[in-house]
Amino acid sequence: MTSDTTSRMLRLLSLLQTRRDWSGADLADRLAVTVRTVRRDIDRLRELGYPVDSARGHAGGYRLASGTDLPPLLLDDDEAVAIAVALRTAAGGLTGIEETALRALAKLEQVLPRRLRGRVAAVQGSLAGIVWDEDRRGPRADPAVLATLAVACRDHELLAFDYATRHGTTSRRRVEPQHLVASGPLWYLLAHDTDRADWRLFRLDRVTDPLPTGRRVPPREVPGGDPAAFVAGRLTAAPVRHRAVATVRAPAAELRAAHPGLAGRLRPVDDATCRLDASDDALPRIARLLAGLDAEYTLDADPEVLDHLRHAARRLADAARYTDGGSGARPESTSP
Known part of the structure; x- marks a missing residue:
């Protein structure tokens, strides 16, 4: 040719x-x-x-027309599902690219096999998102696991899988899956654990060997009615390595409006003051969160947090002096 x-x-x-x-x-x-x-x-x-x-x-x-198979040299099944879900999400709310996303989505869905359309609908219908002020890097979910859990959420089908805890132990879990929730790059399954008779969160990168049981159950109402808010609350309350709580001289509503991703971390003190829980497993994330505040605050934090902030402040001050001085000589760093 x-x-x-x-x-x-x-x-x-x-x-x-x-x-x-x-x-x-x-x-x-x-x-x-x-x-x-x-x-x-x-x-x-x-x-x-x-x-x-x-x-x-x-x-x-x-x-x-719609094909029984994807056209060759384009996308495999997992890629097609991932792209279709991403385009649907972009078309629904990413400012500036909605029209472009819709055009691309129309081209993809025109040739998407019927068997994949069900998977796309299942994933999209089961998703909820939590918006954070920064992109949290971490392990990604296996697309095959994500698709299996999405279908189980859609069909309200009891599911069994192996789950590894943060301490490395693994156990077989049996749950009623309800929603998939994205928090930054991490995915969580919100489900009702049948053995523990309580709501549980499962990180998808720790889920292996998911097995639908074929048994369907009635859907459960998530406490509070908002899956994303429920998961955000659980994540905020989870134990973290470094504690940092700021008392901010600004109303909680004003801070929520300026930083929507902080909503789950804020607690009002009075009409003019609120507390922000900036605790995290990573010290740089705490520093970036606090640096983004546009209001005065006092800080109650662990010693290692305060040390990290002092060192970061010195580096910033050094950089500012070097930039403003114009002498061409970099000042000696005061950081260890």
Whole structure:
């Protein structure tokens, strides 16, 4: 196949993805070729696995249909599901790219096999998100595990899996899965543990060998009615390595409006003051959170937190003196 033919076929495929139906004459006009050449190129696309339907007669034309398999050299099943969910999420709320995301989503879903559409719907319908002020890096969930849990949430099907605790011990758990919640790069399953008769959170990167039992149960109402808020509260209350609580001279409502991701960490003291729990396992995250506050505050924190903040402040002061001085000589660092 020549390079001209390859380029023309890629252009033809792009056109088929942008509109539901095309007449042979329209395609020939767009590609500056004959209708006969369009027919030959359509046959080549079919040979490569692209599901192109055609109809004869005056109203006939070509349509890129849903396939029994994904077209070759595009996406595997997990990639297709992940991209479709990401595009749906972007189209629903990421400022500035909604229209672009919708166009890309329309192209993908037009050829998405039916078996994958159910997985996409299950994942999307089971998701809730927690917005943090910073991107927390950490282990990602296995797409196959994510898809299995999403379907179990959608179908309200009892699920068994192996779960590793933060201490490294593993046990078999049996739960009624309710919601999947994303917190930064981490995913959590919110479920009712049948053995412990209580709500539990499970990090998906610690879940292995999920096995649907085939038994369906009625859905449960999450305490408070908001899965994301419930999970955020549990995460905030979880034990952390470093304690840091700031008393901020600003109303809690004002701080929530300026920093929506801090909502679960704030507690009002009075009309003009609130407390912010900045505790975390990582000292740099505490420093970045406190540095982002645009109000005066006092701090009650562990000694290692205070030491880290002092060293960070010295480095910032050194950098500021070097930048403002203009002497060309970097000051000697006061950090250890």
